[in-house]
Amino acid sequence: MxxxxxxxxxxxxxxxxxxxxxxxxxxxxxxxxxxxxxNIPGYEVKSDSPQSVGLGKPAPDFTLKTLDGNTMTLSDLKGKKVILNFWASWCPPCKDEMPYFQEYYKKYAKKDNVEIVAVNLTFNDNLTNVENFVKSYDLTFPILLMEEEGLNLTYKIYTIPSTFMINTKGEIEKQILGPLDLDTLRDYITNLE
Missing domain, CATH: 1.20.5 (Single alpha-helices involved in coiled-coils or other helix-helix interfaces)
Known part of the structure; x- marks a missing residue:
């Protein structure tokens, strides 16, 4: 007992x-x-950071194939403000921010003289997943495919999403790591040359 x-x-x-x-x-x-x-917003990379690509300097030029089979060259967009975003379909913060990018593109991009260029890290993704992602979020801005490594090293993409705000002269004004929301996108674009 x-x-x-x-x-x-x-x-x-x-x-x-x-x-x-x-x-x-x-x-x-x-x-x-x-x-x-x-959904903690992205943070700006400072010009003295080792991850900085070169704020105030020309954005490194590139040409990539688009999801619809054409090609796009960054320097062809000179004269427009450019939101250059690096992402992957498997990235949760990328999934969080994409609806905001689409909403901005639909409502404000034309009026603000802005082009959104979304570069998928296709070498580390799957084309079918990219197509399904774009379809599920009904994305209408250009989706570029980085099928081989290289550009990610040029732009020091160690974290995704990574976004660059490029002014009408083709210079990088802001470099942001992490997800963005609609208000943050609008603030950055409003203050962009």
Whole structure:
């Protein structure tokens, strides 16, 4: 009988420990979930950062194939403000920001003399996934395919999404790491030459 009480006491202690640990873990997960749900906006790369591509300098030129089979050259957009975005279909923050890019493109891009150029890291993605992603978000701005590494190194893309705000002279004015929302996009474009 005495052993039975000890076993029951031990089981109760174990049950209480399991409940305490489970409660602690659930609270931590809720904190992390709430942090993720806040969709922390991207942050600007400073000109003295090792990740800076060269603020105030001409954006490195490139030509890439578009999803619809044409090609696009960045320097052909000189005279327009350009939002240059690097992304992948498997990237959760990219999924968060794309509806805002589409909304901006649809409502404001023409009026603001802006072109959005979304470069998919296709060498690290899957073309079918890219097509499905574009279709599911009903994206209408140009989607470029980086099928081989190289441009990502030129632009120092270590984090996606990465976005560059390029002025009408073709110079990089802002470099942003992380997701953007509609208000942030509009603020950056409003202050762009």
């Amino acid at each position: 005495n052993n039975k009480k000890k076993v029951i006491s031990a089981l109760l202690i174990i049950a209480l420990v399991v409940i305490a640990v489970t409660t602690f873990i659930n609270k931590k997960l809720d904190i992390n979930k709430n942090t993720l749900d806040d």
